[in-house]
Amino acid sequence: MKIGYARVSSTGQDYQTQLDKLQAAGCEKIFHEKQSGKSADDRAQLQAALEFARDGDIFVITKLDRLARSMNDLTSITSKLQKNGVGFVVTDQQIDTTTPTGKLLFNILGSLAEFERDLINARCDEGRKAAKAKGVQFGRKPKMTDDQLEGIRADVKAGILSMQAIADKYQIARNSVYRLAGAKEAA
Template identity: 95%
Template sequence: MKIGYARVSSTGQDYQTQLDKLQAAGCEKIFHEKQSGKSADDRAQLQAALEFAREGDVFVITKLDRLARSMNDLTTITSQLQKKGVGFVVTDQQIDTTTPTGKLLFNILGSLAEFERDLINARCDEGRKAAKAKGVQFGRKPKMTDEQLDTLKADVKAGILSMQAIADKYGIARNSVYRLAGAKEAA
């Protein structure tokens, strides 16, 4: 039996093209999901498809990156299939691991996919570092200015207002007053 697996990363994407190709490849059972490809462990339909596969079956996908984004995941999945006696086919890249040439091509393309992911991560890291060097602040903007924070600390130190009254004055939560003032919350 040919078992198909289709995946897209977000709800805005459509896997109908993958489903059409898997049906054209003769898949009798197709598993599909909208889930990130970052980790194979987090994909319920992939796990169900791998569990469903039996000796003599062929596991079919349209592209390697629909199955995994790391060589480690790719190797783990294909080793699992191999141990079960299940063939592996990637239609768009014409990979068939039941042949020596298909195994070679699979390993080369898997390594390239991992290399591409590493390059993307490196470029993002460089971009973050460059932005920080230019003074870009990441994360949410502070709700309070430095002056407001100094005044809040003075209010806490003076002890005239309750912590809740100070929180209401600045439009923040009471536990934020404790955190910002460096005070210990009473039990």
């Protein structure tokens, strides 16, 4: 039996193309999910597909990166398949581990995929460092300006408005007024 597995990383992506290719490859059972590929253990449908596969079956995917993000992960999954007597086919890269040539090609492409992923991570890291050096701020933008913070502190210090009135004025929670002004909240 041919067993297919399709995966996309986020909810904004669509795996219909993968499903079409798996059906065209003759897969009788297809498992699919929208889940990050970082860890095989976190992907329930992958685990279900691996448990479903029996001796003599063929496990089919469209691309290596749909199955694993690292050579260790890929090796672990394919070793499990091999141990259970399950063949492995990658349609887009024309890999078929039921042949000696397919096994060789699989190992070469798996190493290249890991190398490419490492290069992408290195480029992203360099880009983040360069942006930080230029003063780019990462993370959530502050909700309040420095002028607003000074206004809150001045209002609290003046003591004319209640803490709730100050909170209402700046459209924040009362406990935020205490926190931002450095005042102790009354019990």
